Amino acid sequence: MQYKKVTHVLFDLDGLLIDSEKLYTEAFETVCAKYGKTFTWEIKSTLLGFQGYECADKIIETLNLPLTRDEFMDECQKVYEKIFVNVQLMPGAQKLVDHLHSKGVPIALATSSSENSIEMKMQNHKSFLKHFHHLTMGSSDPEVTKGKPDPIIFLVCASRFPDKPKPENCLVFEDAVNGVKAACAANMQVVAVPDPRIDKEQLRNATLVLNSLEEFKPELFGLPSYD
Numbered sequence: 710m711q712y713k714k715v716t717h718v719l720f721d722l723d724g725l726l727i728d729s730e731k732l733y734t735e736a737f738e739t740v741c742a743k744y745g746k747t748f749t750w751e752i753k754s755t756l757l758g759f760q761g762y763e764c765a766d767k768i769i770e771t772l773n774l775p776l777t778r779d780e781f782m783d784e785c786q787k788v789y790e791k792i793f794v795n796v797q798l799m800p801g802a803q804k805l806v807d808h809l810h811s812k813g814v815p816i817a818l819a820t821s822s823s824e825n826s827i828e829m830k831m832q833n834h835k836s837f838l839k840h841f842h843h844l845t846m847g848s849s850d851p852e853v854t855k856g857k858p859d860p861i862i863f864l865v866c867a868s869r870f871p872d873k874p875k876p877e878n879c880l881v882f883e884d885a886v887n888g889v890k891a892a893c894a895a896n897m898q899v900v901a902v903p904d905p906r907i908d909k910e911q912l913r914n915a916t917l918v919l920n921s922l923e924e925f926k927p928e929l930f931g932l933p934s935y936d
């Protein structure tokens with residue numbers, strides 16, 4: 710078999726389960742435009758998978774914005790609070806998460822976001838989050854000492870299942886290049902569902918690359934198939 714059997718599944722959140730990356734882009738564009746700067750896809754593509762303060766630093770430096778990290782993040786926060794109420798699940802996310810949960814496959818969230826950010830983004834998706842055994846939220850978790858592409862978030866996340874699965878028994882779902890690198894560094898198989906603008910060459914280490922979660926076939930990794 711091309712793929713190894715897994716027992717546990719770890720999910721990234723932004724851009725993978727929820728369509729939030731375009732909202733982050735909208736917020737960054739809004740704040741940068743206030744200072745006469747243009748936030749482009751070229752900049753955006755370097756930010757995927759990083760923690761909030763790392764993104765702020767990169768944007769400020771790249772565009773030479775006259776703001777401190779905290780000032781930039783505060784301005785973005787004001788925009789987020791307006792637009793994140795309406796964040797949608799990505800196609801296939803509900804079906805896959807419901808399916809794995811109903812079949813008793815242990816699933817968890819491994820996101821670089823903070824607890825406050827999750828609270829804001831998932832305010833209308835609380836029942837969806839209840840399907841996850843636990844949520845590992847990198848930006849507010851003292852054990853997650855580095856952002857992706859460091860593997861620590863996935864290793865910490867896996868260690869919090871009661872039966873502590875080995876990395877090779879975990880499957881990761883990611884949309885970002887840095888997330889794929891982090892999963893590979895953790896010695897986990899990884900299904901990439903990237904933004905179509907991402908250069909596929911950067912995802913060459915992914916176990917499988919899909920256009921949508923809707924295309925995923927759980928049985929390829931020894932998980933229960935859809936009925």
Ligand SMILES: [Mg+2]
Pocket residue numbers: 721722723724725758883884885888
């Ligand atoms: Mg992501």
